[in-house]
Amino acid sequence: MKFYYNPLSQPSRALYIFLKMNNIPAEFITVGLQTGEHLSDEFKEINRFQKVPCIVDDDGWKLAESVAIFRYLMTQYPQISTNWYPSDPRTRASIDEYLEWQHNNTRLGCAIYFQIMKKIGPFANQPDESFLHIFKFLMESTLETFENVWLKEKKFLATDDEISFADILAACEIEQPRMTGYDVFEGRPKLKEWYERVKDATKGYYDEAHAIVNRIIAKSQKAKL
Amino acid sequence: MKFYYNPLSQPSRALYIFLKMNNIPAEFITVGLQTGEHLSDEFKEINRFQKVPCIVDDDGWKLAESVAIFRYLMTQYPQISTNWYPSDPRTRASIDEYLEWQHNNTRLGCAIYFQIMKKIGPFANQPDESFLHIFKFLMESTLETFENVWLKEKKFLATDDEISFADILAACEIEQPRMTGYDVFEGRPKLKEWYERVKDATKGYYDEAHAIVNRIIAKSQKAKL
Incomplete structure (x- = not known):
């Protein structure tokens, strides 16, 4: 799974912590918000809303919105400690x-x-x-x-x-x-x-x-x- | 279950339709937004955020936020048609x-x-x-x-x-x-x-x-x- 984020984005940081705390395997990819990288045509292919955070799963399936990503991860990784949800x-x-x-x-x-x-x-x-x-x-x-x-x-x-x-x-x-x-x-x-x-x-x-x-x-x- | 709503509130209407479509038993209670009923101390006891929609379950348990209510109802009423979620x-x-x-x-x-x-x-x-x-x-x-x-x-x-x-x-x-x-x-x-x-x-x-x-x-x- 690829996790696209930026440390200045607050929901990006929340998911970063959640992924690390639960040992969820992901490639962490920083998207430059200050340089406008999220507004590029290339990034639009990754997230049609041109925002971070977002994920691309191993088979290319994409998801945006931090809370939706959190819920999806809960269904995919049984190792996630139950206290989170x-x-x-x-x-x-x-x-x-x-x-x-x-x-x-x-x-x-x-x-x-x-x-x-x-x-x-x-x-x-x-x-x-x-x-x-x-x-x-x-x-x-x-x-x-x-x-x-x-x-x-x-x-x-x-x-x-x-x-x-x-x-x-x-x-x-x-x-x-x-x-x-x-x-x-x-x-x-x-x-x-x-x-x-x-x-x-x-x-x-x-x-x-x-x-x-x-x-x-x-x-x-x-x-x- | 008591369902508090107002027809001018858009998430109230969404839940109204959802409840009716799925035959979820509820007492429908209108809260006067124009008269400021939602800002009364009495209503604050029903929803601490003083907004509609909200629910109070049979044993007095309370929940606000339309999307949270929708998710909760999905867990409580097996008769809900699966297409909704x-x-x-x-x-x-x-x-x-x-x-x-x-x-x-x-x-x-x-x-x-x-x-x-x-x-x-x-x-x-x-x-x-x-x-x-x-x-x-x-x-x-x-x-x-x-x-x-x-x-x-x-x-x-x-x-x-x-x-x-x-x-x-x-x-x-x-x-x-x-x-x-x-x-x-x-x-x-x-x-x-x-x-x-x-x-x-x-x-x-x-x-x-x-x-x-x-x-x-x-x-x-x-x-x-």
């Missing part, structure tokens, strides 16, 4: 609830805030401050919902004792605003504790996937001093 | 691919365009035309992707011969811009054919779920004349 229907439904909710909350809020601040994506040339305000509001509402709803009584987002795929995906998303110098943990102790718990549970793979991200975060923190 | 992992993955893709494409484009045009939601008081342009662009890109990618060689979005849940969800989404007088089918013959195919496959339930929507569309078309 337990078979109990209600536990699975609670994980699904987060995986669907995140698109227009965590993902939209954190990723668009990051894009506006870094002047990339569809809002790059938007001088109007109101865009930033709306997406900052959405991002902060999302972070408050993490603190006061998702993590109110639980150690992990959708499960009690063990990490699930929802946690990796979420943690990777909240790294995006951190790269702009925004402190997602300020005034949110539960979020911080959960984040450390996720990192602990993913061994060294979390940091391995975030090598470039961590350098950008360190730089943005230095710039603030 | 066939068990073959790759067919299922292709459906999943659409179900994840739609959030920040169909859903974001069509729903936000509708909200801006109708002056509801977070963009209600936004006088800046650039918001409208961005979301109109996203909506039209999505509709082009339906025409030229999803429906390029297929009768349905993710499956070849029979309708899946992806099709109902998608059809319900593209009704949102239709309510503003926008003709989603103009210059998109495959989209129109697919739409008729979806309606045919959902018997009278599609029209039943869209009674109010159809009245709004008829009114907006009359206003254009």
Whole structure:
């Protein structure tokens, strides 16, 4: 299987960690987002939506969308530890609830805030401050919902004792605003504790996937001093 | 099971059709979005995210997010016809691919365009035309992707011969811009054919779920004349 990704893409990092944690054999192929490699005709043959992450299975079968890829891998690799997506229907439904909710909350809020601040994506040339305000509001509402709803009584987002795929995906998303110098943990102790718990549970793979991200975060923190 | 919904909410309508088509026993409870019923403390106890659709199972267990609800129902009701989510992992993955893709494409484009045009939601008081342009662009890109990618060689979005849940969800989404007088089918013959195919496959339930929507569309078309 070929896994196409970029370390600046948050769902790419989530799948990177998931593949490594579960010893799923894959050829890891970096796609240059900054150089526009994903927009080339060649890459369009790999993913018709021209985004990362995506996979091409051994026989050439293709799949895009991180959550769809995660679900597909669950059906293909029996060695995957059950904690990532337990078979109990209600536990699975609670994980699904987060995986669907995140698109227009965590993902939209954190990723668009990051894009506006870094002047990339569809809002790059938007001088109007109101865009930033709306997406900052959405991002902060999302972070408050993490603190006061998702993590109110639980150690992990959708499960009690063990990490699930929802946690990796979420943690990777909240790294995006951190790269702009925004402190997602300020005034949110539960979020911080959960984040450390996720990192602990993913061994060294979390940091391995975030090598470039961590350098950008360190730089943005230095710039603030 | 209690099913909370509103006929103006596109995923509510999709689940309404799915429940009816598969004879899933449920108490259908309308939640007044225009009156702000979803924002009440009482409804917060039913869905902590204060949105529709959501379900409360017989023993009080709660679940939000239409796609998560759909998946959960698939595990609970053996009478559900297999075409909605066939068990073959790759067919299922292709459906999943659409179900994840739609959030920040169909859903974001069509729903936000509708909200801006109708002056509801977070963009209600936004006088800046650039918001409208961005979301109109996203909506039209999505509709082009339906025409030229999803429906390029297929009768349905993710499956070849029979309708899946992806099709109902998608059809319900593209009704949102239709309510503003926008003709989603103009210059998109495959989209129109697919739409008729979806309606045919959902018997009278599609029209039943869209009674109010159809009245709004008829009114907006009359206003254009």
